[in-house]
Amino acid sequence: MADHLSKERRSWNMSRIKGQNTTPELKLRSCLHRLGFRFRIHDTKLPGKPDIVMAKYRTVVFVHGCFWHRHHGCRHTSTPKSNQSFWLEKFRRTLDRDQQNFKALNNMGWQVLIVWECEINSDTNQAALRIARHLGEVEYAA
DSSP states (O other), X not given: OOOSSOHHHHHHHHHTOOSSSOHHHHXXXXXXXXXXXXXXXXXXXXXXXXXXXXXXXXXXXXXEOHHHHTOTTOTTOOOOSTTHHHHHHHHHHHHHHHHHHHHHHHHTTOEEEEEEHHHHHHOHHHHHHXXXXXXXXXXXXX
């Protein structure tokens, strides 16, 4: 199916997509804060500017959009029909950049967690509890 928007309107729409403080990110941060976790956000000193930095646990959390970061098996991971070569290259670069950032963070001694947009939209509390369990904070995960 061809895009029903003009090239200019599509470009304008895409320019409005936020990279930080997205709704899923805000929901997860709020839930983690209610569970008692304290963290920094978007630390520019770390590779990839992680969405959530939990220094006490030496753990970073990335909140990934299913479309942009290609969540395998997710219904939101579609590829636009028009200009596919552009999109496939864009997605490949995103995934390559993600892997480079994860490797650099691991080499610096950080654990990397990914929470998917669909996971947060489905059940934010479960997503936050998964993080708590991973960190060994079982009192939060009960």
